[in-house]
Amino acid sequence: MTLEEFSRYWQEVHGPIGRRIPGLRRLVQSHSVPQPADMGPPDFDGMAELWFDDLSALAAARRSPEWRASTEDEANFIDESRTAVFVTEEREIPG
Numbered sequence: 001m002t003l004e005e006f007s008r009y010w011q012e013v014h015g016p017i018g019r020r021i022p023g024l025r026r027l028v029q030s031h032s033v034p035q036p037a038d039m040g041p042p043d044f045d046g047m048a049e050l051w052f053d054d055l056s057a058l059a060a061a062r063r064s065p066e067w068r069a070s071t072e073d074e075a076n077f078i079d080e081s082r083t084a085v086f087v088t089e090e091r092e093i094p095g
Helices: 003-019 055-062 065-076
Strands: 026-031 044-049
Touching: 003 026, 003 044, 003 065, 055 065
Parallel strands: none
Antiparallel strands: 026 044
C-alpha cells in the first residue's frame, strides 16, 4: 500500500479501533512527513504513542478484547517484521 493509503487507514480505520482500548488515556499517531533533502528518507511510516496511568493499566488493557481487536487489525496495514515496541517512562528536562 502507498504511504497515503497507510496513513488514511491508520487514522480513519485503525485509530478508532485502538481508541476503544480500556484505560487508554491518550492515543497519538505521528505520521511521517517529507524530509529535507539533506536528511534522507525516513526509515518509518509512523509512530503511535499509547498513554496509560501506569504499568498496571497497560497490563489490564493488553488483556482486553479491545486490545486483541486492535492487534488483529494491524495485519491489514502493518508489516510486523518491521515494527518496534517499547515501554517508556517520560522524564521532562526543565528549561
